[in-house]
Amino acid sequence: MKIYDWPTGPYPARVRIALTEKGMESEIAFETVDLWKGEHKMAGFLKKNYSGTLPVLELDDGAFIAECTAITEYFDNLDGNPILTGNTSREKGDIHMMSKRAELEVMDAVSVYFHHATPGLGPDVELYQNNEWGLRQRDKALRGMRYFDSVLRERSFVAGDKFSMADITLVGGLIFAAIVDLPVPGECTALLAWYERMKERPSVSKQLALKA
Numbered sequence: 001m002k003i004y005d006w007p008t009g010p011y012p013a014r015v016r017i018a019l020t021e022k023g024m025e026s027e028i029a030f031e032t033v034d035l036w037k038g039e040h041k042m043a044g045f046l047k048k049n050y051s052g053t054l055p056v057l058e059l060d061d062g063a064f065i066a067e068c069t070a071i072t073e074y075f076d077n078l079d080g081n082p083i084l085t086g087n088t089s090r091e092k093g094d095i096h097m098m099s100k101r102a103e104l105e106v107m108d109a110v111s112v113y114f115h116h117a118t119p120g121l122g123p124d125v126e127l128y129q130n131n132e133w134g135l136r137q138r139d140k141a142l143r144g145m146r147y148f149d150s151v152l153r154e155r156s157f158v159a160g161d162k163f164s165m166a167d168i169t170l171v172g173g174l175i176f177a178a179i180v181d182l183p184v185p186g187e188c189t190a191l192l193a194w195y196e197r198m199k200e201r202p203s204v205s206k207q208l209a210l211k212a
């Protein structure tokens, strides 16, 4: 199996963290696609992933799976021990909901801020930018951080009492926020404490040690 990615990219980080949690990294070959050169928007890559984003998993039969959540689910179920995406219907529902929420309210919002209200990947790649939309999404991300702070005041992990894909998604959001200099508001003490705990996990610390 092969993953097309950008090693320090915040979305690819989610899949790399999941692979380390599953102990599966050695089973995967990684191929870098240069975001700064816009290689992810070129015709050859768009055949692999219509959305023109990283990461993308290529299976041994030549099929492609895009989207961090889909790739994580695929790996998590390969060994019949889905520790990241849930065993029971209830766990699966809670994890899916909270992971989606971490994407919508934090990670994707930070991404829109990066692509629209900062230079993003540069003028050759960012063909349309809307500063006002980007700034609104920055504010949405900050509201999302406050929401997750309230969640983490009540529980140890994003989707309940166990580490899951939902934690990985929120970690990805905070990795991206740090890249774009969007700090977690200081009053979000539960979110900040949770993030410190996440950084103690080998999967997360290994990812954070990678340098751009």
Ligand SMILES: N[C@@H](CCC(=O)N[C@@H](CS)C(=O)NCC(=O)O)C(=O)O
Pocket: 006, 009, 010, 011, 012, 035, 040, 052, 053, 054, 055, 066, 067, 068, 069, 111
């Ligand atoms: N919904 C996608 C988003 C992936 C994504 O935005 N990846 C970033 C890499 S860090 C990317 O390809 N950005 C380039 C762009 O949007 O032009 C997923 O979860 O995999």
